[in-house]
Amino acid sequence: MNIRWYHLALWAAFIIGMIYLPQLVSKGTLRTIIFANYLAIFAISWDVLSGRTGYVSFGHPFLIGLGAYTTAILTKRFGVPVEISIPAAVLVTMVGGSLLFLPALRVRGSYFALVTLAFMELMYQLVQVIRPDLTGGTRGMSGIQTLTRGAVNGYYLSFGLMASLGFAMWLLMKTRLGTALSAIGMNEEAVRGSGLNTTKLKLAAFMLSAFVAGLGGAFYVHYLGSIAPRALFDINFVFTIIVAAILGGASTIIGPIFGAFFLTFLLEYLRPYLPGAERYFIYGGIALLLYMYEPKGLHHVLQMALSAIKGKSRS
Amino acid sequence: MLQILIQGLLLSGLYALIAVGFTLIFSIGRVLNLAYGAYLMIGGYSYFYFSQILGLPKIAGVAIAALIGVATGLLIYRLVVKTLKGDSVAIEIATLILAVVLQAGVVLLFGDASKILLPIIPGVVRVSGAAVTYNVLVATVASWVILISLYLFVRRTHMGRAMQAVSMDMKGAAISGIDPDRVNTVTWGISGALGAVAGVFFASYTQLYPGMWVSPLIIAVAVVIVGGIGSIIGTLIVAHIIGYMEVIVTSAVAPELRGVVTMVLIIGVLVLRPKGLFGREEL
Numbered sequence: 239m240n241i242r243w244y245h246l247a248l249w250a251a252f253i254i255g256m257i258y259l260p261q262l263v264s265k266g267t268l269r270t271i272i273f274a275n276y277l278a279i280f281a282i283s284w285d286v287l288s289g290r291t292g293y294v295s296f297g298h299p300f301l302i303g304l305g306a307y308t309t310a311i312l313t314k315r316f317g318v319p320v321e322i323s324i325p326a327a328v329l330v331t332m333v334g335g336s337l338l339f340l341p342a343l344r345v346r347g348s349y350f351a352l353v354t355l356a357f358m359e360l361m362y363q364l365v366q367v368i369r370p371d372l373t374g375g376t377r378g379m380s381g382i383q384t385l386t387r388g389a390v391n392g393y394y395l396s397f398g399l400m401a402s403l404g405f406a407m408w409l410l411m412k413t414r415l416g417t418a419l420s421a422i423g424m425n426e427e428a429v430r431g432s433g434l435n436t437t438k439l440k441l442a443a444f445m446l447s448a449f450v451a452g453l454g455g456a457f458y459v460h461y462l463g464s465i466a467p468r469a470l471f472d473i474n475f476v477f478t479i480i481v482a483a484i485l486g487g488a489s490t491i492i493g494p495i496f497g498a499f500f501l502t503f504l505l506e507y508l509r510p511y512l513p514g515a516e517r518y519f520i521y522g523g524i525a526l527l528l529y530m531y532e533p534k535g536l537h538h539v540l541q542m543a544l545s546a547i548k549g550k551s552r553s
Numbered sequence: 554m555l556q557i558l559i560q561g562l563l564l565s566g567l568y569a570l571i572a573v574g575f576t577l578i579f580s581i582g583r584v585l586n587l588a589y590g591a592y593l594m595i596g597g598y599s600y601f602y603f604s605q606i607l608g609l610p611k612i613a614g615v616a617i618a619a620l621i622g623v624a625t626g627l628l629i630y631r632l633v634v635k636t637l638k639g640d641s642v643a644i645e646i647a648t649l650i651l652a653v654v655l656q657a658g659v660v661l662l663f664g665d666a667s668k669i670l671l672p673i674i675p676g677v678v679r680v681s682g683a684a685v686t687y688n689v690l691v692a693t694v695a696s697w698v699i700l701i702s703l704y705l706f707v708r709r710t711h712m713g714r715a716m717q718a719v720s721m722d723m724k725g726a727a728i729s730g731i732d733p734d735r736v737n738t739v740t741w742g743i744s745g746a747l748g749a750v751a752g753v754f755f756a757s758y759t760q761l762y763p764g765m766w767v768s769p770l771i772i773a774v775a776v777v778i779v780g781g782i783g784s785i786i787g788t789l790i791v792a793h794i795i796g797y798m799e800v801i802v803t804s805a806v807a808p809e810l811r812g813v814v815t816m817v818l819i820i821g822v823l824v825l826r827p828k829g830l831f832g833r834e835e836l
Contacts, residue, residue, distance in 0.1 A: 294645065294646065340824055344823065344827045345823055347641055348584075351585075351642070353778075353823045355771070356774075356819040357816075359771060359816050360813060360816035360817065363809070363810070364813060366809065367809040367813070477649065477653045480646060480649070480650075484646070517657070518656070519660075519661055522653050522654035525650055526633075526647060526650045526651055529643075529646065529647055529650065530633065530647060
């Protein structure tokens with residue numbers, strides 16, 4: 239366990255700062271931050287799987303959607319209380335995660351990414367066809383029970399969820415499990431050669447990722463109160479998650495969180511100048527350049543800058 | 554029955570044309586170019602702009618679309634693929650981001666609304682009860698002509714043989730005096746042209762809208778995965794398997810399920826036979 243006191247101090251400062259935030263900013267900004275929190279959860283989920291092990295998932299909305307649809311259907315169509323439906327949603331998502339795990343036994347690298355993309359498209363089409371009376375078909379569902387009222391409560395809920403998931407994943411990734419997962423990303427054969435069971439390790443990564451995605455998806459749908467297949471199983475949504483994770487810095491926890499906030503606010507501040515899809519042009523361009531020339535993300539850039547400043551002050 | 558046969562043949566021809574450019578890059582450059590779908594989008598929109606807004610002759614529109622496709626392919630190869638130096642996962646992520654950027658660029662230029670392409674050749678012919686528009690017929694004939702000439706190019710010309718050599722063994726080809734970089738450049742150019750022309754036909758088959766690149770990309774991916782590392786003949790066979798499956802499901806089961814079989818096929822083949830149905834073949 240490679241934890242220093244300043245790691246914990248930084249987490250504490252981050253959490254305290256975020257708790258005081260609602261007193262400082264407007265309701266509108268708070269709603270933006272709520273979205274950033276959920277995006278951060280999804281990015282963390284993506285990163286635990288893809289950032290570490292190198293099994294790039296292009297179908298993360300498949301997992302998120304499983305969680306979101308399960309709890310939405312259970313609460314809206316069967317009147318199940320959320321205390322039961324959300325854990326059920328997480329369970330279903332983890333089952334979905336093990337489905338996604340099957341191809342990872344056989345293929346890796348670029349093929350794996352494609353099969354996850356196929357999973358997402360399959361889900362998109364099945365949701366509209368199978369039992370549209372339950373899923374709401376193409377139009378999706380609305381009027382799903384919301385957990386909180388008002389921006390402030392929604393903010394605290396989403397931030398609490400994001401911070402606790404982020405912190406838990408951060409602790410977990412500091413253990414030998416995290417190290418082993420990163421090692422798989424570097425060289426899977428070598429990890430197997432050193433006597434570790436890579437199948438079990440990969441399964442753990444998939445389960446963790448599915449757990450976070452399911453929980454995030456379930457709470458997200460109870461925040462939005464509605465769900466629509468085209469918005470969810472969309473390649474632009476995949477793009478947003480991946481870009482948030484790699485922009486901030488893959489295979490860190492703070493990176494995806496930072497990336498999600500950066501991305502959401504960039505989008506929000508571009509809105510007055512470029513309404514609509516044109517914003518993707520700007521931030522996609524930024525993301526592409528950054529990914530190609532600084533694949534470790536903004537997290538790494540900041541660290542370099544920090545150590546440069548430290549180095550200067552010493553000399 | 555005859556209708557299924559004809560419909561399947563027409564659809565499969567289009568699918569083969571869509572997939573072949575993607576297969577070409579995958580078998581020679583060993584990278585999956587997820588921006589491939591964007592070539593189709595760019596091709597469709599260039600054709601729309603030059604022939605329908607500027608009013609150039611249709612054949613000139615197709616030619617310009619192909620040229621723009623070549624330029625796009627070369628730019629992506631020079632700026633993205635070479636910079637990332639063959640890291641296949643990084644290329645995949647970068648080209649996916651690029652595709653979304655290009656889509657946003659198209660929205661910027663042409664707006665979000667979908668456009669209808671006028672048929673390349675108007676008119677309908679009835680073949681034993683099945684209505685076949687000349688437009689689709691032209692697309693199919695053109696696909697076959699393009700595929701056959703591509704096959705001859707790869708088999709007969711010096712450049713084509715060099716491409717085969719690089720796809721078999723890049724180091725070996727380099728030792729025998731072939732410049733792999735040049736071969737790759739040519740391949741990316743050809744792939745861009747194929748994608749753009751396929752885009753013109755695909756857009757006139759469905760419609761022109763900024764998100765149109767996703768479904769042909771998935772078809773191309775399906776063909777590559779199901780067929781294994783691509784030969785042109787293999788691409789043709791798998792395109793027909795997928796095309797016919799879709800037509801049969803549409804008419805016999807339910808139209809909404811047409812995409813589902815393709816997805817199930819991709820997942821099934823990848824889990825059961827990761828090398829594809831035909832495995833490694835010559836180009």
